[in-house]
Amino acid sequence: MIEPKLPWMACLLTLLLGVNGAPAPAQTAGTVFRDCAECPDMVVIPAGGYLMGSKPGPFSTPPSDEQPQHAVTLESFALGKYEVTQEQWIAVMGDNPSSNSSGPTLPVEMVSWDDIRVFIEKLNAKTGKRYRLPTESEWEYAARAGGTSAYSFGDIVSELGNHAWFRGNSGNKTHPVGGKAANEFGLHDMHGNVWEWVEDCYQPNYVGAPADSSAAPRQDACDRVFRGGSWVSNLPDFLRSAYRYRFLPFIRLSYLGFRVARTLP
Ligand SMILES: [Ca+2]
Numbered sequence: 001m002i003e004p005k006l007p008w009m010a011c012l013l014t015l016l017l018g019v020n021g022a023p024a025p026a027q028t029a030g031t032v033f034r035d036c037a038e039c040p041d042m043v044v045i046p047a048g049g050y051l052m053g054s055k056p057g058p059f060s061t062p063p064s065d066e067q068p069q070h071a072v073t074l075e076s077f078a079l080g081k082y083e084v085t086q087e088q089w090i091a092v093m094g095d096n097p098s099s100n101s102s103g104p105t106l107p108v109e110m111v112s113w114d115d116i117r118v119f120i121e122k123l124n125a126k127t128g129k130r131y132r133l134p135t136e137s138e139w140e141y142a143a144r145a146g147g148t149s150a151y152s153f154g155d156i157v158s159e160l161g162n163h164a165w166f167r168g169n170s171g172n173k174t175h176p177v178g179g180k181a182a183n184e185f186g187l188h189d190m191h192g193n194v195w196e197w198v199e200d201c202y203q204p205n206y207v208g209a210p211a212d213s214s215a216a217p218r219q220d221a222c223d224r225v226f227r228g229g230s231w232v233s234n235l236p237d238f239l240r241s242a243y244r245y246r247f248l249p250f251i252r253l254s255y256l257g258f259r260v261a262r263t264l265p
Pocket of ligand 1: 190196
């Protein structure tokens with residue numbers, strides 16, 4: 001007797017395509033997906049581990065807030081392939097607060113950490129997904145993209161211009177996202193263009209920092225961290241993967257934006 005093959009094949013097709021015939025959300029690291037036409041492109045970041053922070057090395061005296069270097073283990077998550085753009089912000093919020101508003105694919109800026117909370121609430125309501133800001137450990141893991149150097153591409157400052165917009169090459173303005181080379185995880189502009197808010201309350205060092213991807217413990221009226229340097233950064237040090245800066249959550253600046261993370265599935 002020959003087994004009927006169709007039910008088995010139908011089962012497989014359902015797994016591959018989803019119940020409505022649309023592609024099922026792929027969880028394979030490196031996969032790029034988008035939850036709606038005007039939603040950010042998201043990259044599936046692999047699970048893994050790394051050493052967060054800095055130790056004496058090519059930059060012999062890293063700021064004390066990057067120490068102690070410590071091990072962090074992370075589950076897979078999704079992160080924006082680019083900084084959130086002005087057209088993506090407008091699609092959710094209906095306005096454009098940006099200082100340099102000369103193009104739809106420029107990164108949105110002049111958005112506070114508090115403003116972003118509203119954006120994410122609306123994006124989640126629109127998509128039914130769990131968007132959020134990346135935690136500080138997720139952001140640094142994604143910026144390093146498997147590397148242990150100052151930048152995702154190594155330690156050579158003269159190569160920064162291939163990967164980042166900063167004071168030395170930006171012409172004192174933001175640039176359309178994705179104009180520079182991606183890192184090994186397929187992410188653009190982790191170094192430069194606009195600084196990127198992350199979830200965490202700033203802590204002055206990593207003593208007692210979480211060993212997983214959770215955010216630092218909440219404090220009342222804390223500064224929120226942002227990362228990666230920007231078009232206005234005049235020192236290459238500011239664009240290092242481990243470099244940290246922070247402001248109160250209501251601050252809006254022309255060189256400060258964000259990218260979204262999304263919990264999987
Ligand atoms: Ca950036």
